[in-house]
Amino acid sequence: MELQLTDQDFQKLSDFVYQKAGINLHDGKKDLLRARLAKYLRNTDFTSIKEFYQALLNDRTGEYTVPFLDCISTNLTYFFREPQHFDFLRETVIPTFLEKASTNNGARLEIWSAGCSSGEEPYSIAITLLQGISYHGRPPVHILATDISTRMLSHAARGIYPAEKLGAIPSDLKRRYFKRGKNKWEGFFKVKPVLQEVVTFKRFNLMEPFPSSFSFDVIFCRNVMIYFDKQVQEKIVNKFWRVIKSGGYLFIGHSESLTGIDHPFKYVKPSTYQKST
Ligand SMILES: C[S@@+](CC[C@H](N)C(=O)[O-])C[C@H]1O[C@@H](n2cnc3c(N)ncnc32)[C@H](O)[C@@H]1O
Structure with a gap:
């Protein structure tokens, strides 16, 4: 009709x-x-x-x-989008975590990919962390990946991507973290269990109250708030503040800005904010 x-x-x-x-x-x-x-x-x-x-x-x-x-919902995303945030994880967040972990055996790096779409963002975070942190047994990292779209989340949890989506991933990392599809999956790659095991996908609407169990070292909320007006952005950014650990970071998209909204984060550099200690 x-x-x-x-x-x-x-x-x-x-x-x-x-x-x-x-x-x-x-x-x-x-x-x-x-x-x-x-x-x-x-x-x-x-x-x-x-x-x-x-x-x-x-x-x-x-x-x-x-x-x-x-x-x-608009779901455009890709692996290692806005690479500066992954550099920041490698150069600043991981070393700080390793220092903390040297005196606290049970420490775990907790990251939230809020608005994860089809999974490229949380898997890129997982690759960066697993490459930067050596471990025995279970890796000391966890990524909560949430989205409002159940369609995107089931795509993300399946973790199967056409070869052309993996263009930004160097071939050694592609070999280490992805399995090449065969027969009817020719031309596709599937993420290996080592990545899937450190990511939890869950439907979560950012408009809802955040559970009291939420506590993160870093929140990625990139290219999501662009769809919200300033009033909604302000509410959500202040909710992020309450669930980020002291010294932790908030990453937003490079085309987004927190200008004009009232929030207590310290500006670190474009699209990077810190809950100062
Ligand atoms: C453009 S994608 C961004 C994906 C990824 N963060 C990136 O930067 O590549 C925006 C995502 O935000 C999600 N989204 C929009 N409104 C939301 C809400 N209220 N709660 C949770 N997710 C939301 C959409 O479903 C979509 O998957």
Whole structure:
């Protein structure tokens, strides 16, 4: 069916998205919303936007909300995107951790990839950490990788990528951390268990309260807040502050900025902030 999306429908749906996910769908996104919604609704029994909107309002289980938010999220990502953050992990975060670990045997480096999309970011973090920290038995690192999109998370957890997505990974690291696919998987690579074992994928909406168990040395929240307005960004950045350990870091995307929002982080360099000790 040709989907009729009136200005009023668009307004209601974008208000819903803003309330639930903090994402600002400005007018320029109307065609995108119409296209993605048409695709989603084709596989459902809904016969109109109004009927679907009513179901969203009554949705207590997330049955409609989760796939709806899935279809409006923008998921572009790639391995070792914005390499300065991986250099910073190698040159600053890992040495500080190793110094701490030398006096505290049980120390573990805890990193959160918030808005991890299809997994390239958390796997790039995992490679950097495993390359920089020598260990016996279990590696002393853990990466929590979360996203609002269940579709992206299942892709991420499967860890299978077409060869052209691995272009930024040097061939020795590719051999060490990826397995080449055979037969019907020719042209694809799968991440090896050593990487998968240090990453936990979980659906988490950044608009929700953060669990009290959250505590991280570093948070990557890159190219996510660009979809939020300043008010939502301010709330989330201040929530990050509460779950970063003293001396820990927040990385944001290079095209993002915390200018104009009230927060207690210390500016270290572009897109890098610290919770000072
Ligand atoms: C463009 S991707 C960024 C991926 C990766 N961080 C990077 O920089 O390459 C943005 C991701 O943020 C997620 N996202 C958007 N709103 C969110 C929210 N409220 N809670 C959690 N994730 C959200 C989207 O689903 C999407 O996968």
